[in-house]
Amino acid sequence: MDGAITAALLAAVREQRPLVHHITNSVTINDCANITISAGAAPVMAEAAEEVADMVAAAGALVLNIGTLSAAQVDAMLIAGRRANDLGVPVVLDPVGAGATPFRTATVRRLLDALDIAVLKGNAGEIGVLAGTGGSVRGVDSGGVTGDPVETARECARATGTVVAMTGAVDVVTDGKRVYLVKNGNPAMDRLSGTGCMAASVTGAFVAVADDCAVASAAALAAFGRAGERAAAGARGPYSFRTALFDELAGLTFEDLAGHARVEEPYGV
Amino acid sequence: MDGAITAALLAAVREQRPLVHHITNSVTINDCANITISAGAAPVMAEAAEEVADMVAAAGALVLNIGTLSAAQVDAMLIAGRRANDLGVPVVLDPVGAGATPFRTATVRRLLDALDIAVLKGNAGEIGVLAGTGGSVRGVDSGGVTGDPVETARECARATGTVVAMTGAVDVVTDGKRVYLVKNGNPAMDRLSGTGCMAASVTGAFVAVADDCAVASAAALAAFGRAGERAAAGARGPYSFRTALFDELAGLTFEDLAGHARVEEPYGV
């Protein structure tokens, strides 16, 4: 995928500044708010059943993240998600820890059954579990997949009817047919809590301004990964990396992104 | 308002180190805790119905923030607020997102009806909505007011019986009669999640040590704004600005604040 497409989508986020409604975990909720701003969009976090249908009606995307799920929060996700579906607002689901407990796995399946999810953004273990082809998850960390990662992602996309964005050293984005491999990023991103959640937030910002969710997801991960590459250059540890990650995404130029986005299409266009 | 007044109030906060009880949102709760410490006060966050009346009894101020409100949290706000009123502990209300959903607007009206709010600290859109003169809010961001900002703030103060602290490029603080325009601050504060919430926390610290809530609110916003000005000087992006914002408020000298606080009284004293 040409870097110019990624840069054009970042420009659209910054120009349109879409509202990204999150129903998310309490661990990284602040990270998600700030990375959404750094991407050029506007975050709002709201999960009261009394208001989520109203809030999502003003949003360009809805991000659901089950990192610290509760029964009440899942109910709010269903209310918000149904309204989003009615209005054509794309829904990004981050199945944090699916496979780690039966409650998480069952909740993700329930959300996938009840809602039209546009993008399912998970780590390899989570996607492997949801594909049904085998994956392991420990806490909220991926333990890897049983078979071929690309085939796992494709199978998950076909089984769930979503665009799958499977993050890792190389991110795999696929709608079951097309496959994008995103090679931007830096290992420092794995040594910081919340980078997976942030990736879902940035994806939410991008799908809010695009029609093609596979292209938008790949572009989002490339932009976020490119910010990570730049941030790693001067970091002295995980927290100075974190500071730089937000700064670099906010300051990322279209020229830099167009020149350094690395999104490959191994099976052709 | 003379800069020495602002500096004297900051000195009083640091000397008395008041306890500021927050019932606040989960997005910026850590920011609020740390900015309270940076201001020189002591934060405590507690929202269980079982304990809020006890906790607020030890506090110098109570800060209520509806950023991620729930029915249970609003109940706790009412319990804590009533006890604060009984004890003469000033209550600061941050009506985050009022106008964005009916639930938020109705909750703010309910809190204003049930409690004696000392300071209502909101952005322009929120204050316009609550004044009834017209304002727009998108997510938690201000979309501006219909008429004159100063008149909007005064009308809101008169209608609600509170000191209104309306934040923006220029902050307007008014009790309906007196008007203070606070011209400290930096646009970088708008590109960071939580600066509005932090402003309410700092205001809580200042009203805890002062009798005049309008003066204290103006001084708090001047001190916080001045820290923002200093922080912006060396920042490379929103997150290094954030790091500097906490550092600068913690290290703000009385001399610097006395010399650089810019609080104007356009209609005289």
Next chain:
Amino acid sequence: MDGAITAALLAAVREQRPLVHHITNSVTINDCANITISAGAAPVMAEAAEEVADMVAAAGALVLNIGTLSAAQVDAMLIAGRRANDLGVPVVLDPVGAGATPFRTATVRRLLDALDIAVLKGNAGEIGVLAGTGGSVRGVDSGGVTGDPVETARECARATGTVVAMTGAVDVVTDGKRVYLVKNGNPAMDRLSGTGCMAASVTGAFVAVADDCAVASAAALAAFGRAGERAAAGARGPYSFRTALFDELAGLTFEDLAGHARVEEPYGV
């Protein structure tokens, strides 16, 4: 205690990378996640009653922190704690604000009664309250103890049947008989929200890889305190100190820790 023991335990954490299950407050939950990673372990935060028993079964330690407790959260702590006890997973309890409200004090007593707590990590005021010998707590800050700190900690350990880790300028770790005084640390740690909570998280990581919870707790506090000493060197304020604290713990070498850990045994081995 020889510095080599502390270094060896840090090495074991980094090698085994234990999962540390937290049920914790919403103020510092992100700090706890990131400091756990910086220590070399893997954090997971989960508090739904539906899943805590499953999650803790995969963990090397369970950290319970009542900083923003609710009735539902305490129920989850009891479920997780009982399962942890059944499985031999050590439980660290941080009694945040015990003594500040009757609800907090009663909750800590309830958890101590119902569960086998391995380590009780609190500030001096909290430990004094729980020892029954006198302590004062204001919000979540220690107001000190009535009598001798070391005797207070020992009495608390004997009364509760736990290892007590009492943090302060000098940390006191005791099982009621043995006493370790940990002299690492820096006053900057007191001017930052969450360092107490982070200390409990690091303690959780260390007890997950050790049999002797007193030795592990002392080593954890020494390592965390050493990171604080190094971080303070270049910090310009509380938030740049915070950035450096995470970076320094993540980058702490075994040589540095072995050479600079200061754990004294005033009453002999």
